[in-house]
Amino acid sequence: MSRIDRRRRHKEDLRIVARGIGAEVLVGAQVMAMMRVLHALVLESRDTGTVAPLMAFFTENMRAAERAAPRKAIACRMGCAHCCHAWVSARAPEVLFVKRSIPARQREGIRASIEAAYAQTGTLDAAGRAAVQAPCPLLIDNVCQAYAARPSVCRTAVSSDAAVCARAFLPGAAEEGIPTPDFYIGMRRGYSLALAAALKKADYPAFSYEYNAALRAAFDRPDAEAAWLAGEDLFAGVAVESARDPFDLPRNGRLYAEAFA
Numbered sequence: 001m002s003r004i005d006r007r008r009r010h011k012e013d014l015r016i017v018a019r020g021i022g023a024e025v026l027v028g029a030q031v032m033a034m035m036r037v038l039h040a041l042v043l044e045s046r047d048t049g050t051v052a053p054l055m056a057f058f059t060e061n062m063r064a065a066e067r068a069a070p071r072k073a074i075a076c077r078m079g080c081a082h083c084c085h086a087w088v089s090a091r092a093p094e095v096l097f098v099k100r101s102i103p104a105r106q107r108e109g110i111r112a113s114i115e116a117a118y119a120q121t122g123t124l125d126a127a128g129r130a131a132v133q134a135p136c137p138l139l140i141d142n143v144c145q146a147y148a149a150r151p152s153v154c155r156t157a158v159s160s161d162a163a164v165c166a167r168a169f170l171p172g173a174a175e176e177g178i179p180t181p182d183f184y185i186g187m188r189r190g191y192s193l194a195l196a197a198a199l200k201k202a203d204y205p206a207f208s209y210e211y212n213a214a215l216r217a218a219f220d221r222p223d224a225e226a227a228w229l230a231g232e233d234l235f236a237g238v239a240v241e242s243a244r245d246p247f248d249l250p251r252n253g254r255l256y257a258e259a260f261a
Contacts, residue, residue, distance in 0.1 A: 010037070013034075016033040017034050019065065019068065020061050020062060020065025021065055021194070022183055022186050028255055028258075031193060035194045035198055037057070038054065038057075038194055038195055039198040039202060041057055041058075042054055042198045045229060046202065046230075050229070051096045051225060052100065062187070062191060065187055070181055073181050074159070075161055075162040075165075076162070080162055080165070081142040081144075082168075083159075083178075084142075084144065086129065087211075088136065088154065088210075089210055090209060091195055092205065092207075092234070092235055093199075095209065096225045096228060099219060099225070100149070102146060113137035114137040114216050117134060117137035118212050118215075118216045120132065121212055122212045123239075125239060130172075131171050133170065137212060138215075152192060152195070153188065153192075155187075156180075157178075158180055159178050159180060161179050164178060192208075197255075197259065197260075200247065201256075205233060205235070207235070207240040207241070208242070209235050209240055210238060217238060218234070221234065
């Protein structure tokens with residue numbers, strides 16, 4: 001493919017994903033276009049030494065998708081933070097973007113909160129975490145301190161019944177499905193897959209890391225962002241949601257192969 005063809009395709013990809021991706025049924029063309037757009041931004045972030053180009057687009061595009069979401073069916077409100085007391089995982093650029101969003105004057109206080117959270121939950125797997133009710137270290141008075149930069153899994157942790165969430169997130173609670181509108185399930189899958197593909201194509205780890213331990217690793221290094229972008233495996237040893245390559249699944253593998261053919 002010539003440079004002109006690549007530019008033409010990139011322009012078309014931006015048009016395809018302009019309003020975000022999110023629906024009850026994911027459209028393969030949208031996901032593949034997002035894979036390519038995010039891959040180009042991963043390379044730009046590597047060149048500039050900051051995840052800002054990638055994550056600024058990623059978060060703004062998710063907000064664009066949310067504007068088409070069925071808002072009337074959502075029970076989530078400010079101060080409703082049941083899901084902020086559970087296992088959370090995020091990919092490396094998301095973690096680094098959260099750190100970047102915290103003002104310098106607040107970082108020591110947040111770092112202390114992260115250390116306390118890690119001491120309590122940082123070595124637990126998802127099953128062990130379900131037995132411990134502990135708030136996210138970025139949650140103060142039931143308000144997220146990094147709300148605008150929060151990871152995609154937090155953006156799509158949406159419920160149509162807050163009472164169900166209040167029960168389901170209690171330690172030792174019986175398993176109860178959170179009633180999440182299909183639109184947000186589609187969003188979560190689409191953006192997660194697209195970001196994983198972009199990272200994989202750029203030879204970065206595409207794992208989704210346990211959030212508290214990953215935040216601890218990021219806050220422990222003043223140069224965390226630049227070091228990770230330069231190729232250092234900053235999150236080695238942090239628990240991952242799954243060690244399996246999502247593109248081993250046939251449908252995901254076909255989308256990845258076609259996106260970057």
